[in-house]
Every structure is written in C-alpha cells, then in structure tokens.
Amino acid sequence: MEVGVGIHIIADFYGVDSELIATTERMYPIIEGAVEYGRLTKISSDYYQFRPKGASGIVLLAESHLSFHTWPEYGLVTLDIYTCGDPKTADDAFAYLVDKLRPTSISTRKIVRGDMIEEAGENQIEEAALH
C-alpha cells in the first residue's frame, strides 16, 4: 500500500433490508458495533432520524471517522470508514458492517489519504498523532 496518513473505504451497499435501515434505533447498534469490532477509538457520535424514514450518523474517531447515510426507499446505505493507524481496523469494521447489513451488492473504493505528503517515511507517520 502507498504511504499516506490513512485508509478510506468508500462503500455503497445496495439491496439492504429497508426496515433495518429506516431508523437510527436499528442503525445505532450496528454502527457502534462496527467501531468496537474494528478496535477503533470513539471520540463522539451523533445520529439523525429523517421523517418519515431514513437515518444518518457519524462517529468521530481518534483514527478519523466512520459515517453512514441511508435511503430505505432504495435499500441503500452509503458508508465511509476512514482510519489512520493499522489498516486492518478499517477492514474489520467494514467486514462487520457487511455481515450485519447483508447487502445484495456493494460498490466499494479504497483510497489512501494524504498519499502525497513529502519526506514522510513510515516511522514518521507512525509517530504522528492518531486522527
């Protein structure tokens, strides 16, 4: 993987059960569970219930952030998992979300953030504060 400050998984989940993603009440344990399963460090989280249905939420992490937005009318959840530190944490959180949301198809991109930083060897990055 290229050097950078973090890994960002950008994923759109299709074919997700509409009832499951209609409310923050049902999304909350899934999202918080992903943070825990990925051994990520939560600073804060906030959720918002759309009317009549649909939910958004964002978790500010010491390692960056995890966010979701749902469109129950399309069975769609858009997810962002952006972490610095061990890249496996993002992969684990992602795997947890796939397992809990059970999409029928996924569109995903994984990108390296800050990959153009100069004179930044791996040791320097490891020593930088988590974001």
Place this chain on the structure above:
Amino acid sequence: MEVGVGIHIIADFYGVDSELIATTERMYPIIEGAVEYGRLTKISSDYYQFRPKGASGIVLLAESHLSFHTWPEYGLVTLDIYTCGDPKTADDAFAYLVDKLRPTSISTRKIVRGDMIEEAGENQIEEAALH
C-alpha cells in the same frame, strides 16, 4: 453527471499553513463558514483537538456530511464534502475551503454516491428526503 443520491468531493490539501490547521479554534470558523457559504443545513457539528497539535471535525448535514482532519506536521488537511440535492452546494463549500486554507496543491476526486440505484429517475430522487 450520473444519477445517484449525492456528490462526494474527496480532497487532500497540501502545503497549508501549519499554524492555521493546528487548532480547532482556528478551523472552526473556516468549516462552519464553508457550511454557510454552501447554503448547507447543519444538524450538528463536533470538533476534537489533538495534543500537541492537530484537529478533526465533522458536520452532520441534512444533505449528508462535511469532515476534516489535519496533520500540521505535514501541512495536510483531508476533507470530505458529501451532499445530496443541488451539486453546486458541494462545489461552493469546496471553493470556500480552498480560499480560506490556501493549499499549495490539492488532490481531489469527485464521485457520485449511490449511482447504482435502480429505477430511480431524477424526480424520485428529488422527492426523497435530504440526507
């Protein structure tokens, strides 16, 4: 532009003044200003100060979210502006951030989220709740 539920601008700003991006105190008005300039609808926002320096913040929007993470040691700010509705709002917020942060170089991607939703004409999308 392809049909989808929203536009996501993923940008890494390099060569930004380290002092400017070292604290939430200085980043707060820039981020909140971008939300206002883009005519976006803030639901909530949260900021975190890293020690000794570095800041993260996230704004939950009715239209999705805007987030940033700074690495003053690299002059780096990573930004995400994800909006549904009028795509110009994301472009305007982005332009505001370029103007205020004055990076020497930018790496940017613009992607359509949820572009594989089926049988979703533009009218249907416009009628869907904002996220």
